[in-house]
Amino acid sequence: MTGTRFTVGLTGGIGSGKSAVARLFAERGVDIVDTDRIARGLTAPHGAAMPAVLAAFGDGFADAAGALDRAKMRALVFADPAAKRRLEGILHPMIRDAVLAESLLGTGPYVIFDIPLLVESGTWKSRVDRVLVVDCPEALQLERVIARNGLPEAQVQAIMAAQAPRQVRLAAADDIVDNGGAIAALPPQIERLHSRYLICAEGKVRND
Numbered sequence: 001m002t003g004t005r006f007t008v009g010l011t012g013g014i015g016s017g018k019s020a021v022a023r024l025f026a027e028r029g030v031d032i033v034d035t036d037r038i039a040r041g042l043t044a045p046h047g048a049a050m051p052a053v054l055a056a057f058g059d060g061f062a063d064a065a066g067a068l069d070r071a072k073m074r075a076l077v078f079a080d081p082a083a084k085r086r087l088e089g090i091l092h093p094m095i096r097d098a099v100l101a102e103s104l105l106g107t108g109p110y111v112i113f114d115i116p117l118l119v120e121s122g123t124w125k126s127r128v129d130r131v132l133v134v135d136c137p138e139a140l141q142l143e144r145v146i147a148r149n150g151l152p153e154a155q156v157q158a159i160m161a162a163q164a165p166r167q168v169r170l171a172a173a174d175d176i177v178d179n180g181g182a183i184a185a186l187p188p189q190i191e192r193l194h195s196r197y198l199i200c201a202e203g204k205v206r207n208d
């Protein structure tokens with residue numbers, strides 16, 4: 001990637017700790033572009049994707065306020081790969097455009113794209129300078145998501161089955177954050193990575 005700021009693609013399976021890691025970079029002044037946040041905005045009441053989503057899936061997928069009924073859509077797409085492809089076909093191009101637009105706005109030393117599906121989607125790898133994977137054992141992902149969302153174990157398993165396996169994601173990593181331990185183990189790892197990324201960002205500015 002040339003002509004843009006140094007960009008890190010942050011990824012990891014559901015519940016691996018991407019948001020916790022992104023927060024620590026944000027505290028250090030790094031710009032974060034979060035695709036889950038963008039996707040939620042697109043499917044909020046009057047969100048830009050809602051007309052296309054309802055045309056494809058039916059008005060029954062909107063709640064009373066006109067937002068996406070997320071629980072209903074979650075139950076559908078993680079049980080029906082064709083429906084998942086249809087939803088992604090609507091949302092992913094809109095998410096991609098919004099990410100690239102938002103990345104131009106920040107003023108931090110570099111930018112992190114928080115993209116759960118970076119490894120799966122194929123389109124992002126060439127748009128980031130480094131891939132940072134947040135890793136933890138799958139049993140911990142399961143435990144943390146159930147504790148956070150109260151989702152049934154089978155539904156979390158279905159979401160994990162729709163994502164790249166841990167080893168495939170790790171094979172795509174330039175850098176890895178180990179989140180298999182306590183939250184307190186994160187800051188020293190983020191501090192080390194941040195120091196290195198600042199040097200990379202500086203180098204990129206000089207070479208541009």
Ligand SMILES: CC(C)(COP(=O)(O)OP(=O)(O)OC[C@H]1O[C@@H](n2cnc3c(N)ncnc32)[C@H](O)[C@@H]1O)[C@@H](O)C(=O)NCCC(=O)NCCS
Binds near residue numbers: 068071073074091095
């Ligand atoms: C299916 C939806 C409605 C479920 O909403 P819900 O509020 O339960 O989940 P939320 O959006 O907070 O996502 C939570 C996590 O689910 C996983 N996930 C979401 N979408 C997908 C997907 N298409 N494939 C695999 N995993 C996914 C990610 O790990 C994500 O971090 C929602 O995730 C959605 O609109 N997904 C399609 C858009 C998409 O692919 N988003 C991923 C970021 S690009």
Ligand SMILES: Nc1ncnc2c1ncn2[C@@H]1O[C@H](COP(=O)(O)OP(=O)(O)OP(=O)(O)O)[C@@H](O)[C@H]1O
Binds near residue numbers: 013
């Ligand atoms: N090291 C840890 N120890 C205990 N709990 C943790 C740890 N890291 C994260 N968590 C908790 O696990 C849950 C998932 O973490 P987080 O939301 O950061 O993951 P995520 O990868 O962003 O998830 P998603 O893919 O669903 O957006 C949160 O409730 C978070 O507080």
